[in-house]
Amino acid sequence: xxxxxxxxxxxxxxxxxxxxxxxxxxxxxxxxxxxxxxxxxxxxxxxxxxxxxxxxxxxxxxxxxxxxxxxxxxxxxxxxxxxxxxxxxxxxxxxxxxxxxxxxxxxxxxxxxxxxxx
Amino acid sequence: xxxxxxxxxxxxxxxxxxxxxxxxxxxxxxxxxxxxxxxxxxxxxxxxxxxxxxxxxxxxxxxxxxxxxxxxxxxxxxxxxxxxxxxxxxxxxxxxxxxxxxxxxxxxxxxx
Numbered sequence: 023x024x025x026x027x028x029x030x031x032x033x034x035x036x037x038x039x040x041x042x043x044x045x046x047x048x049x050x051x052x053x054x055x056x057x058x059x060x061x062x063x064x065x066x067x068x069x070x071x072x073x074x075x076x077x078x079x080x081x082x083x084x085x086x087x088x089x090x091x092x093x094x095x096x097x098x099x100x101x102x103x104x105x106x107x108x109x110x111x112x113x114x115x116x117x118x119x120x121x122x123x124x125x126x127x128x129x130x131x132x133x134x135x136x137x138x139x140x
Numbered sequence: 141x142x143x144x145x146x147x148x149x150x151x152x153x154x155x156x157x158x159x160x161x162x163x164x165x166x167x168x169x170x171x172x173x174x175x176x177x178x179x180x181x182x183x184x185x186x187x188x189x190x191x192x193x194x195x196x197x198x199x200x201x202x203x204x205x206x207x208x209x210x211x212x213x214x215x216x217x218x219x220x221x222x223x224x225x226x227x228x229x230x231x232x233x234x235x236x237x238x239x240x241x242x243x244x245x246x247x248x249x250x251x252x
Contacts, residue, residue, distance in 0.1 A: 026183070053238065064245060065184060065229060070238035078238045113183050120238055129240065131176075131183030 024048045026132035028114050034138045035104055043099045043135045045114030053077070054097045055115040055129060056089065065113065071097065072120075104139045111136050142167060144232050146243030153250050159217040161246045163230035166211065170232040174240070175204065175215045178227045187228070188215070220250045 027046045035041050047054050056068040070077040071089050088100045097116075101108055111134045145164045153159045163173075171192055176184035190197045190204040190213065197204045203216040217224055230243040 055238065057240075065240075065242040067239035067241070072238075080239070115183075128186045128189075131185065133181065133183050 024130075026114055026116055026130050028112075028132035028135050030135060031133070032136045032138070034140060037106060037139055038103050041101050041104055041137060043101075043112050043114075043137070045097045045099075045116075045132055046095050047097055047114065047116030048130055049095070051116035051118055051130075053117045053120055053129075054089075054091070055117075056099045057113045057115060057131075058082070058110040059113065059134075060110045068099070068112075101137075104137075106139050109137055109139045142241055144230055144241050144243040146230050146246060148246060149244070150247040151249070153220045153248065155220065155222060155250055155252045157220050157250075159220045159224070159248055159250070160214055161228050161230070161248070162212065162214045163232075163243050164210075164212045165232050167232070167234070168211070169234045170241075171235055172233045173204070173206065173213050174231050174233075175202075176229045176231060176242075178229065178245075184229055217248075220248075222250045222252055224248060225250050 029044045054071040057065050058068055059065045067080050069079040069083045069089055086102045090098050113134045114132045115129045117129045147162050174189035175187045177187045178184045188199050188202050188204055190206050192208050195206050201218045206213045227245045227247050229245050231240040233240050
C-alpha cells in the first residue's frame, strides 16, 4: 500500500539552528501539506502546496518557515531559526486532489518527525 | 468559529462495549467531517467521514452520527476491541479550503 514517508523520525536541534524536515508523498498525489502537533495538543494545519506554490497557509506559518518541492518526489519544510516553541511532531500529508471539502479526497499522513529544540 | 470542540479527553471502555466520542462546531460552512485514528508513533489515518447531507454513516463497527441543527457529530465504536485503543480526532473542513481543522483528540483505552 502506498504511504507517505518522512525523515528523520526524530531530530534534535539547538535553538537558532536551521532544520529541514523531509517527506516523500504518495507518487500520484498532487497536493501536499504540513501539519504539526505539539505534545498533548491538537493537530494544526501549517501549509498546503500545489503546482509548486503555496496554496494556503496558517498564521503559524510565518517567515521562519518555508516549503519546497526540490525534485519530483521530495517535499520539504524548512525552519530557518528554530525556537523552543517549535518543538512538536510535524506531519506531512498528501492527497490526489484538494484533500477536503467537496472533492472529499483523503489526505494521507506520514508517521511524523519529532522535532526537539533545545 | 474555526474551532472543533471534542469530548471526552479520554475514555476507558470494556471490551465489547460502545465507545462514543463527541464533537461540536460553530462554522456552518463546514461541509466535510472526518474522523482520524492515531496509534502511538504513527500519523493520523482516516477512519470514516461524513457530509452534512446525511445524518448517519456506518462502516463496520464504526458509525458517525451527524446532527446538523445542533452542529454536532459523534463517533460510535460498537463492540470495542483492545485493538481500537488509540487517539481519535474529529476534524472539519470547507469546500474552498485545503486545511483540516482538528479537534483536541480523545485517548481511547479498551480493556479486555
